[in-house]
Amino acid sequence: xxxxxxxxxxxxxxxxxxxxxxxxxxxxxxxxxxxxxxxLAINALTMDLEQLAESDAPTAFVAGVKVLRVWIDAILDGPxxxxxxxxxxxxxxxxxxxxxxxxxxxxxxxxxLPADWSALLSGAQEAPATASKGSPSAELAPVAQPExxxxxxxxxxxxxxxxxxxxxxxxESLELLQDIExxxxxxxxxxxxxNTINSIFRAFHTFKGGAGFLHLAALGELAHExxxxxxxxxxxxxxxxxxxxxxxxAGGDALKLFTREIGDQxxxxxxxxxxxxxxxxxLKRVRAALRGEAPxxxxxxxxxxxxxxxxxxxxxxxxxxxxxxAPVLAPDPVVPxxxxxxxxxxxxxxxxxxxxxxxxxxxxxxxxxxxxxxxAAESAGAAESPAKASREGGGSTGGFVKxxxxxxxxxxxxxxxxxxxxxxxxxNPDVQSINSLQLLRCLRQLSRVTTELQRNAxxxxxxxxxxxxxxxxxxxxxxxxxxxxxxxxxxxxxxxxLDRNIVEKMGxxxxxxxxxxxxxxxxxxxxxxxxxxxAVGTVRLSASHQRGGIVIRIQDDGRGLNTDRIxxxxxxxxxxRPNAGLSESEIHALIFLPGFSTAEAITDLSGRGVxxxxxxxxxxxxxxxxxxxxxxxxxxxxxxxxxxxxxIIDGLLVAVGEDRYIIPTLSVRESFRLRPGMVSTVHExxxxxxxxGKQTPLLRLGRFLGATSKTTQxxxxxxxxxxxxxxxxxLLVDELIGKQEVVIKSLGPAFEHQNLAxxxxxxxxxxxxxxxxxxxxxxxxxxxxxxxIHSQTGTHS
Amino acid sequence: MNTSTAASxxxxxxxxxxxxxxxxxxxxxxxVPVLNVREIIxxxxxxxxxxxxxxxxxxxxxxxxxxxxxxxxAKFEMPTVATGDRNCIIVVQIQGAGGGNTLMGAIVDAxxxxxxxxxxxxxxxxxxxxxxxxxxxxxxxxxxxGVKTLLNIEKIFQEDGSLVLAPVSKPASSIEA
Numbered sequence: 019x020x021x022x023x024x025x026x027x028x029x030x031x032x033x034x035x036x037x038x039x040x041x042x043x044x045x046x047x048x049x050x051x052x053x054x055x056x057x058l059a060i061n062a063l064t065m066d067l068e069q070l071a072e073s074d075a076p077t078a079f080v081a082g083v084k085v086l087r088v089w090i091d092a093i094l095d096g097p098x099x100x101x102x103x104x105x106x107x108x109x110x111x112x113x114x115x116x117x118x119x120x121x122x123x124x125x126x127x128x129x130x131l132p133a134d135w136s137a138l139l140s141g142a143q144e145a146p147a148t149a150s151k152g153s154p155s156a157e158l159a160p161v162a163q164p165e166x167x168x169x170x171x172x173x174x175x176x177x178x179x180x181x182x183x184x185x186x187x188x189x190e191s192l193e194l195l196q197d198i199e200x201x202x203x204x205x206x207x208x209x210x211x212x213n214t215i216n217s218i219f220r221a222f223h224t225f226k227g228g229a230g231f232l233h234l235a236a237l238g239e240l241a242h243e244x245x246x247x248x249x250x251x252x253x254x255x256x257x258x259x260x261x262x263x264x265x266x267x268a269g270g271d272a273l274k275l276f277t278r279e280i281g282d283q284x285x286x287x288x289x290x291x292x293x294x295x296x297x298x299x300x301l302k303r304v305r306a307a308l309r310g311e312a313p314x315x316x317x318x319x320x321x322x323x324x325x326x327x328x329x330x331x332x333x334x335x336x337x338x339x340x341x342x343x344a345p346v347l348a349p350d351p352v353v354p355x356x357x358x359x360x361x362x363x364x365x366x367x368x369x370x371x372x373x374x375x376x377x378x379x380x381x382x383x384x385x386x387x388x389x390x391x392x393x394a395a396e397s398a399g400a401a402e403s404p405a406k407a408s409r410e411g412g413g414s415t416g417g418f419v420k421x422x423x424x425x426x427x428x429x430x431x432x433x434x435x436x437x438x439x440x441x442x443x444x445x446n447p448d449v450q451s452i453n454s455l456q457l458l459r460c461l462r463q464l465s466r467v468t469t470e471l472q473r474n475a476x477x478x479x480x481x482x483x484x485x486x487x488x489x490x491x492x493x494x495x496x497x498x499x500x501x502x503x504x505x506x507x508x509x510x511x512x513x514x515x516l517d518r519n520i521v522e523k524m525g526x527x528x529x530x531x532x533x534x535x536x537x538x539x540x541x542x543x544x545x546x547x548x549x550x551x552x553a554v555g556t557v558r559l560s561a562s563h564q565r566g567g568i569v570i571r572i573q574d575d576g577r578g579l580n581t582d583r584i585x586x587x588x589x590x591x592x593x594x595r596p597n598a599g600l601s602e603s604e605i606h607a608l609i610f611l612p613g614f615s616t617a618e619a620i621t622d623l624s625g626r627g628v629x630x631x632x633x634x635x636x637x638x639x640x641x642x643x644x645x646x647x648x649x650x651x652x653x654x655x656x657x658x659x660x661x662x663x664x665x666i667i668d669g670l671l672v673a674v675g676e677d678r679y680i681i682p683t684l685s686v687r688e689s690f691r692l693r694p695g696m697v698s699t700v701h702e703x704x705x706x707x708x709x710x711g712k713q714t715p716l717l718r719l720g721r722f723l724g725a726t727s728k729t730t731q732x733x734x735x736x737x738x739x740x741x742x743x744x745x746x747x748x749l750l751v752d753e754l755i756g757k758q759e760v761v762i763k764s765l766g767p768a769f770e771h772q773n774l775a776x777x778x779x780x781x782x783x784x785x786x787x788x789x790x791x792x793x794x795x796x797x798x799x800x801x802x803x804x805x806x807i808h809s810q811t812g813t814h815s
Numbered sequence: 816m817n818t819s820t821a822a823s824x825x826x827x828x829x830x831x832x833x834x835x836x837x838x839x840x841x842x843x844x845x846x847v848p849v850l851n852v853r854e855i856i857x858x859x860x861x862x863x864x865x866x867x868x869x870x871x872x873x874x875x876x877x878x879x880x881x882x883x884x885x886x887x888x889a890k891f892e893m894p895t896v897a898t899g900d901r902n903c904i905i906v907v908q909i910q911g912a913g914g915g916n917t918l919m920g921a922i923v924d925a926x927x928x929x930x931x932x933x934x935x936x937x938x939x940x941x942x943x944x945x946x947x948x949x950x951x952x953x954x955x956x957x958x959x960x961g962v963k964t965l966l967n968i969e970k971i972f973q974e975d976g977s978l979v980l981a982p983v984s985k986p987a988s989s990i991e992a
Contacts, residue, residue, distance in 0.1 A: 058836070058929075059854045062908065094834060094849075098929060435879055677863065723865040765864070765874055766917050768883035768972075774866060778874055778881040786862040786876045 027076055032123050033424075035079070038066050039115050046112060051102040057093065060108075064090050078128045082115050085135045111135075125285075185284055187228045189420070191277040194221040198270045200488045202263055203495060207506075209258040218266065219248035225273065237276055240297045243304045244269045250308060265307045268300050423518070426478055433468075433475040434761055434780075440468045441782035476759075479519075483561045483570075484512035486521055490532050490559055497536040504543050504553055505536055510560035516568045520640055520660055524570070527633040531572050531656055532557060534630070539576030539654055549651070551575065567684065570658040579648035581605045588614065606646040610634040669760045669779065669789065672738065673753040674720045678787045680760055680779055681738060685792035687746060689738040689754060696737075707748040709739055717795060718750045723774075742796040749795065762789060831954050832934040837963055838905065838923040840888055841896075845923075846930070846956060846965045851907045853918060855926055858902040868975075872922060877906065884920035885972065901925035909969045919972050930963075932956050937965065 042063050045056045064086050071080045089107060093100065100108075114129060121128045201218040204211060226241035244266060250256045443449060444461050487509045498505035540546075540555035547553050558573040581602055588594045588608045600608075608614060612631040637644055642660040661667070661684075669680035670689070692707070697716060700706050705716040716737070737748045760779035763786075769775065774795075775788040835846035836855075856877070861884055863873040870889035874881050884904060888895060904920040940952045951974070953965040 056854075058849065058852050061849060062853045065850060094929070095931065431879065763879075763881040765881055766883050766919070768871065768885075768917075768919060769864060769867070769874075771975075772864070772867065775864060778862070780876045780879065780881070784876055785860065786874050786881055788862065788864060788874075 026125050027074065027079070027122050029123075031070060031073055031075065032119055035067070035070055036119050036123075038063055038070065039112065039119060043112055046105070046108055049100050049105055049108070051105060052099050054099045057098065057100070061090055061094065076122060076128065078118055078131060079115075079122070081131050081136070081139060082111070082118060085131070085138055086111055088138050184280060186420070188277060188281050188284060190228060191225060191273070192281075194225050195270055195274045195277065196485070196488065197221045198266065200491055202266050202270070203491045205258055205263060212252075215248060215252050215258075219245060219252055222248060234276075236297055237273060240269055240272065240301060240304075243301055243308070247304050247308050256308070256310060261307050265300070265304045269304060272297055272300050421478075430475045430479060433472050437468050437472050438780060438782060438784055440464055442784060445783055479517050480515040481518050481521055482513050482515050483521060483524075486525060486528065487512050487559055487561070489525070490528065493529060493532055494536060494557060497533065501536065502542060503536065503540055503555060505540060505555050505557060507532075508556060508558045510558065511562045514561040514563060514568060516561075516660065520568075523636060523640055524658075524660070527636045527658075528559075528570070528572075530630075530633050532559070535572055535574040535576065535654070535656075539574040539578075541577050564659075568660045570660065571655060572658075573653065573655040575653040578650040578652050578654050579606055579609070579646070580650060584608055603646070606648055609646075610644070667760060667762060667789070668757065670738065670757055671755040671781075671787065672719075672736075672749075672751040673755055674723060674751050677723070678755060678781070678785070679719075679723075679751075680787050680789045681740060681749070682776075682789065682792060683757065685740045685742060687739045687741050689736055691736050692734075692750075707737055709737075709746070709748060714739065714746050714748045716748045716750060717798065720750070720752065722798075740792045740796060742793045745796045747796045747798075760787075760789070830934055831937045831965065832932055834929055834931050835956070835963070835965060836905065836929050837927040838903070839925050839927060840891065840923055841893060844927070844961055844963045846932075846963045847905070847907065847968045848953075848965075849929060851909065851968050853906045853908050856904050856906060856920075858898055858904060858922065875904070875920060877918065877920075880918065882906070882918045882920055884922060886922045888922070888924075890971065896924075898922075907968050907972070909972050921968070921972075930956075930958055932958070932965075 042060065045059045045063065049056045049060075064083070067083045068087060071083045075083075086108075089104065089111075093104065110132075114132070117129050198218050198221045201214045201221070204214045205218075208214070222241045222245040226238050226245060229238040229241060247256075247262065247265065251258055251262065256262065444465060449457070449461075491507055491509070494505050494507040497503070535557050536555075540557070541549070541551075543553040546555065556575050558571070560571045560573070562569050562571075585594070585600070585605050585608070588605075588611070589596045591614065593608060593611050593614065594600065610630045610633075612629065614629055614631070634644055637658055637660070640660055642658055645657040645659070646654065647657070648654040667680075668683035670683050670686055672679055672681060688709075696708050698706050698708070698713075700713070705718075706713040707716045708714070735750045735752055736754055738751055738754075739746055739748050741747075760781075762777045762779060765775060765778050765788075773791055773793075776791040777789045778786045779789055781787050834849040836849050836852050837844055837846045839845070859875055861873040861875050864871060867873075870886050872884045872886045872889075875884055886895075902922060902924060903926045904922055905926065906918055906920050908916050908918055910916055936958060937954045937956045939954050941955065951967050951971050953967050956963045956965055
């Protein structure tokens with residue numbers, strides 16, 4: 019039961035434990051002496067913890083949960099109510115468990131189980147399993163082995179503080195290095211771009227500062243030299259040339275390797291092992307560049323293009339200019355090689371024809387006493403750094419705070435609850451009966467503040483897509499090099515903001531689609547020139563807001579989709595009948611079928627069996643869709659339509675009889691009050707309403723939903739015209755209540771067989787309103803009349 | 816101390832002895848394993864979901880989570896009666912088809928108590944001549960002269976249609992009378 023096989027506990031286990039413990043805290047807060055309220059809930063949570071303890075939990079956790087079980091059993095077997103003493107014990111237990119989980123999360127020594135608790139366990143039938151070898155948490159687990167006697171609190175704290183600093187440095191550095199890489203790519207295009215040079219300079223500067231705080235001298239030195247180099251460029255003492263760019267890339271890559279190693283050690287891989295990064299040769303190279311010794315010609319876009327045509331082994335871009343006696347390592351940023359530094363020695367040796375002085379290894383132990391604070395103001399939130407790279411240098415950078423995403427989510431949830439509580443107060447009849455201007459003013463103020471707070475909280479989830487787009491820059495560069503294609507990536511609308519969760523989940527689909535565009539879409543330079551196109555292919559990646567959603571477009575000027583070949587392939591695979599008579603767009607859509615791939619050669623990057631069907635699945639899971647536009651010989655455009663956020667939709671709240679429903683505003687075309695003569699009955703086709711001269715089928719929502727609609731005459735009601743795809747339908751409702759943003763909640767498995775409600779939303783008064791699935795309503799057969807519907811068979815029988 | 820074994824395992828295979836939450840529907844008394852119970856809340860306004868079976872009462876807002884609520888009377892095809900003060904919603908946790916846990920509410924007439932049943936208190940479900948719905952019953956327990964039908968609440972909630980339970984409670988009413 020308690021075999022701690024791994025070195026530490028899986029992060030998701032810790033996460034679920036933390037969530038259970040916080041729920042436990044909630045329940046404990048309401049426990050009253052000599053009452054049983056909350057007992058069943060606490061018991062249920064205990065059971066969840068027990069279940070969790072079975073998944074390779076550290077011994078200390080298992081022991082703690084067992085203690086809890088002993089107590090809960092005692093309560094259930096005995097008085098079935100809490101004594102004051104027990105409440106205190108449970109409180110202590112909660113505190114202990116919380117600190118245990120923190121310790122587990124950060125992979126430091128776990129706090130000891132209080133002695134009187136252990137006594138409980140030794141009295142119990144099941145003796146705690148003894149610690150298994152090799153596990154740090156198990157070794158320190160107090161029940162197992164008292165040999166590590168350091169007092170728990172100080173122990174944790176000490177390492178804790180260092181850990182925090184290193185973590186901060188780690189995530190900050192990743193961003194900085196990405197900025198640097200991105201900047202270099204821009205410099206290749208526009209060597210004189212002041213903003214970019216400034217931003218790279220600042221990034222190295224910040225890196226140097228962070229390294230200095232942590233006494234990572236070797237890194238600081240390298241960052242310093244690079245900074246000096248950039249400074250010279252900034253002041254116009256040097257002009258950007260190829261050698262400088264390569265030096266920056268090489269330096270950035272060395273820093274990246276080091277940073278990754280820190281990350282690995284923080285994650286518990288070889289903690290405490292010395293980290294070595296060969297920096298000496300890079301330093302030399304940078305210094306040489308600084309003295310202007312690099313003989314490379316002035317760098318221009320044309321050179322970049324020519325260079326891209328050289329055959330180079332994939333993944334490792336090894337461009338070794340004659341005068342520069344050092345290789346450039348460029349590990350693919352998309353498929354991170356979790357390379358411990360020792361492995362890197364191999365490609366070094368291979369890629370290096372010129373004899374160079376033995377790289378000097380710098381040893382830096384990771385755990386070091388560090389200065390108490392790191393100026394993190396320069397850095398931005400983890401994967402979502404806003405328009406930093408393009409910001410003007412020198413000026414104030416606004417300041418950002420890193421935030422745990424879990425905290426953010428819980429904040430957003432709490433604000434949602436607050437808004438509901440606020441409107442409950444305002445709408446309370448007792449409160450409303452108080453005749454006081456003063457109170458009215460206060461309530462209004464409260465409403466205003468909560469609304470503002472909610473808007474702000476919601477906006478916290480929104481992040482620019484910039485970061486995701488920038489990753490594609492390096493991807494396209496590496497793809498072009500490995501395939502001897504000349505590609506330029508044009509980014510547009512990087513500042514478009516969308517929900518953090520969507521940005522995270524769009525990474526893989528985007529990478530895949532870009533790979534497809536470069537692999538299959540773009541032709542080689544010769545073929546392009548032969549077809550009268552510029553030798554350099556263009557992939558355009560853009561994002562924009564459109565109709566309350568987000569549109570991401572991937573556009574290439576390659577050979578376009580070959581409908582004949584797609585169709586032939588689909589027929590060959592038995593996906594369509596030979597004489598199906600498909601339209602062009604239907605044929606294009608075939609590429610989304612599972613197992614479909616027309617690539618002639620499987621490249622190292624695409625064609626790994628992950629097809630466009632997976633891409634489509636990913637996008638659909640985000641409630642998005644993909645459209646294809648392709649002209650054979652001219653290029654292909656993929657248009658991805660996504661909702662702004664996963665959690666919230668704009669809804670039109672309507673009343674139907676006693677009930678209220680939400681219609682997603684995105685699907686509403688218009689709404690109007692019926693005038694006499696607008697409704698006509700078409701023989702055998704049900705009722706129609708004339709909307710802008712067009713006959714649109716009418717659906718009496720009240721009758722359809724089986725509600726006792728107040729509107730017997732269509733003329734008393736309101737028509738909401740909804741559309742899905744090309745089809746529209748007029749819904750007759752009793753009343754429009756208003757427009758509001760609602761948080762979508764799943765209805766759960768009990769309703770997964772029905773397709774009438776897409777979800778639920780908690781309204782201001784705590785009432786749940788159903789969100790109607792417009793697609794279902796629009797696609798209902800027109801003849802569908804109330805008499806058929808009233809039977810209560812449900813939709814899933 | 817070994818009671819924890821009963822509590823930590825899954826209800827299906829372990830012995831039936833353990834703690835049960837008892838509640839009543841009409842004159843009948845039932846028990847569900849405490850294992851399944853998350854909490855008990857008072858009857859609150861329920862948003863109906865159209866075009867669902869009659870026993871699916873709708874959804875409620877449980878502190879920000881939307882959960883489905885079933886009417887056990889309707890589920891067991893018992894006559895509907897007006898709801899009163901004693902009506903409760905027992906929130907149970909059941910394993911979804913996909914493996915995740917979900918919460919669902921069951922409306923009952925009244926919640927009685929938590930009882931600890933020893934194996935000796937529980938008899939297997941009597942055979943009522945091949946009634947198909949026996950699988951929804953874990954057994955029958957006699958406590959303090961009353962008979963309680965122990966329900967497999969997960970099975971009941973996973974079943975789509977309504978159910979007719981075998982009339983085990985008849986002897987109970989005669990004893991009580």
